[in-house]
Amino acid sequence: MTLFLQYLAAGIASGSTFALVATGFVVIYRVTGVINFAQGVFAVLGGFLAYSLLHAGVAHGLAEGVAVLITAAIGLVVGLVALGRRGTPPLASLIVTLGLAIFSYAVVITVWGDLPISYDGLSGLLAIGGVSMQRQYVLIVGAAVVTFLALALFFGRTYLGMALTACSSDQRAARLMGIDVWRMGLLAFAVGGALGGLAGVLLTPLQPVQFDSDVGIAVNGFAAAIFGGLVRPVTAFAGGLVLGVAEAMVAGYYRSSYETAIALAVMLALMLWQASRRGPTEE
Amino acid sequence: MRSFGGVVAVDGASVAVPSGELHGLIGPNGAGKSTLFHLISGYLRADRGEVIFAGQRVERLPPHARARLGISIAFQAVRLFRGMTVLENVMVGAHSWTRHGLLDAALRLPLHGREEAEIREQAASALERVGLPHLASRAAESLPLGQQRCVQVARALCGRPRVLLLDEPASGLRWAERESLSALLAQLRAEGLAILLVEHDVRFVTRLASAITVMDRGRVIASGVPDEIRRDPAVIAAYLGRERASA
Numbered sequence: 001m002t003l004f005l006q007y008l009a010a011g012i013a014s015g016s017t018f019a020l021v022a023t024g025f026v027v028i029y030r031v032t033g034v035i036n037f038a039q040g041v042f043a044v045l046g047g048f049l050a051y052s053l054l055h056a057g058v059a060h061g062l063a064e065g066v067a068v069l070i071t072a073a074i075g076l077v078v079g080l081v082a083l084g085r086r087g088t089p090p091l092a093s094l095i096v097t098l099g100l101a102i103f104s105y106a107v108v109i110t111v112w113g114d115l116p117i118s119y120d121g122l123s124g125l126l127a128i129g130g131v132s133m134q135r136q137y138v139l140i141v142g143a144a145v146v147t148f149l150a151l152a153l154f155f156g157r158t159y160l161g162m163a164l165t166a167c168s169s170d171q172r173a174a175r176l177m178g179i180d181v182w183r184m185g186l187l188a189f190a191v192g193g194a195l196g197g198l199a200g201v202l203l204t205p206l207q208p209v210q211f212d213s214d215v216g217i218a219v220n221g222f223a224a225a226i227f228g229g230l231v232r233p234v235t236a237f238a239g240g241l242v243l244g245v246a247e248a249m250v251a252g253y254y255r256s257s258y259e260t261a262i263a264l265a266v267m268l269a270l271m272l273w274q275a276s277r278r279g280p281t282e283e
Numbered sequence: 284m285r286s287f288g289g290v291v292a293v294d295g296a297s298v299a300v301p302s303g304e305l306h307g308l309i310g311p312n313g314a315g316k317s318t319l320f321h322l323i324s325g326y327l328r329a330d331r332g333e334v335i336f337a338g339q340r341v342e343r344l345p346p347h348a349r350a351r352l353g354i355s356i357a358f359q360a361v362r363l364f365r366g367m368t369v370l371e372n373v374m375v376g377a378h379s380w381t382r383h384g385l386l387d388a389a390l391r392l393p394l395h396g397r398e399e400a401e402i403r404e405q406a407a408s409a410l411e412r413v414g415l416p417h418l419a420s421r422a423a424e425s426l427p428l429g430q431q432r433c434v435q436v437a438r439a440l441c442g443r444p445r446v447l448l449l450d451e452p453a454s455g456l457r458w459a460e461r462e463s464l465s466a467l468l469a470q471l472r473a474e475g476l477a478i479l480l481v482e483h484d485v486r487f488v489t490r491l492a493s494a495i496t497v498m499d500r501g502r503v504i505a506s507g508v509p510d511e512i513r514r515d516p517a518v519i520a521a522y523l524g525r526e527r528a529s530a
Contacts, residue, residue, distance in 0.1 A: 178379030
C-alpha cells in the first residue's frame with residue numbers, strides 16, 4: 001500500500017508537468033487555432049537554461065524563474081515566425097512549429113552538446129500521512145496548481161484575458177470589435193512558452209533532459225490536451241494527471257519501457273468511453 | 284464589388300451615410316445587404332471598389348483597424364462570445380477605443396486598472412441604453428435570441444462608434460422591445476451617429492430612416508427619402524409587391 005501511494009505521488013508530480021504542457025497547447029490552440037508542435041521544446045530549453053544559470057552561480061529559484069521568462073520570450077519568437085503575416089492559415093503555422101522544433105535540436109546540440117543534463121531540485125523527503133515523498137514532488141504539484149489558478153483568474157477576470165477568451169470564442173467577431181487577433185496570438189504563444197518552460201525547469205531534476213526529450217514531453221502534453229478536446233483547460237489538466245499516474249503505475253508495477261505506450265492506451269480508452277457517452281452529434 | 288466564385292453578390296452598389304442620419308437598407312433575401320455590410324466592416328474584402336470613412340479610404344485596412352476608426356457592427360446572425368457574461372461581452376466592444384496594448388497591460392498596471400474601470404462603466408451604461416442592465420451578470424449564451432441581439436447593439440455602442448452598422452437588430456424582438464429599440468435608434472441619430480440599418484420590416488425602417496437604399500440582386504435599384512421609395516415602381520415590383528403578394 002505504501003508503495004502504491006509512493007507511485008501515486010510520483011505520478012501526480014510528473015502528471016502535473018504534463019498538465020502544464022497541455023495547458024500550453026490549449027492556450028495557444030484556443031486563441032490561434034494552431035497546434036504548436038514546438039511545445040515540448042519550451043520544456044527542454046527551460047531545463048537547459050536553468051541548468052546553465054545554476055552552473056553560472058545563480059541561486060535556485062531565481063535561475064528557474066529567469067529560465068521561464070526566457071522561454072516566454074522564445075515562445076513569442078516562435079509565435080512571430082509561425083503566425084507569420086496576418087491571415088496565415090493555422091495548418092501552415094503548424095508545419096512551421098514542427099520545423100522550429102527540429103531546428104531546436106541543432107541549437108541545443110551546438111550550445112549544450114548532445115548529452116542529457118540534470119540538476120538538483122528541492123532535496124529531502126517530506127512525510128505526509130506515513131508516505132514519504134520527495135519535496136520536489138510537492139513543489140511541482142504546488143507550482144502547477146498555483147499557475148493554473150492564476151491563469152484561470154487572468155482569463156476570467158482581466159480585460160486582456162477577456163480579449164483572449166473572445167478570440168477563442170469567435171475570432172472574426174473579435175476582430176470586428178477592434179481586437180488585434182494576431183497580437184493576441186503572439187501573447188498566447190508567450191504564455192505557452194512560459195508554461196512549457198515551467199514544466200521543464202520542474203521536471204529536469206526528476207528525469208534528465210536531452211535535446212530530443214521534447215517528443216516525449218509533447219506527446220504526453222498533447223495527449224492530455226486532446227483529452228479536453230484541445231479547448232477545455234480543466235479537462236486537459238485532469239488528463240495530464242491521469243496520464244502521469246498511469247505511467248507511474250506501469251513503471252512501478254511492470255516495466256518503465258512500456259509506461260508511455262500503456263498510458264496512452266489508457267488515455268485512448270478513456271476518450272473512447274467519453275465519446276460513446278456523449279454521442280456522435282456533439283463536437 | 285464582391286463575387287463569390289462567379290456569383291456576383293454586390294456590384295456597383297453605392298451608399299453614403301452622413302453623420303446624424305439613419306440610412307435604411309432594404310431588399311429581398313439575397314439582395315446583397317449583408318455582403319455590403321461586411322465589405323464596410325472589413326469582414327469581407329471587396330474585389331473592387333472603395334470604402335471611404337471620414338474622408339479616408341479604408342477598404343484595405345484589416346477589420347480591427349476599421350473598428351478603431353469607429354465602425355461598429357451588430358451581426359444578423361448573433362455572435363456573442365461564449366463563456367462570458369453579458370457585461371463582459373459588452374466590455375469587449377470597448378477594444379476599439381482603449382489605448383493599452385500588451386505592454387501597457389503588463390507594465391502600467393495603474394493606468395490599466397483605471398481604464399478597466401472606465402470600460403466597465405461604459406459597458407454598464409450601454410447595457411442600460413438597450414434596456415438590459417438587469418442581465419449584466421447572466422451568461423450571454425443563455426439569453427433568448429432577441430435579447431442577445433440587444434446585447435450585440437450594446438456591444439457595438441460600447442465601441443464608441445461613429446458609424447453603426449445594424450443587421451436586422453429588430454428581428455426576434457417582441458413589440459415592446461421593438462418600440463424601445465426604435466426609440467434608442469432615434470436618440471442615437473439625434474446624437475449625431477451615422478447609422479446604417481438593414482431591416483426586413485419595411486415599416487420599422489421607413490418610420491426611422493431619413494433616407495433609404497433598396498437593393499436587389501447585388502445592385503441598388505432605388506434610393507431616396509422614404510416617401511419616394513414607397514412609390515417607386517421598381518421597388519414595388521422587386522420587393523414591396525412581392526412581399527404583399529406573399530403576405
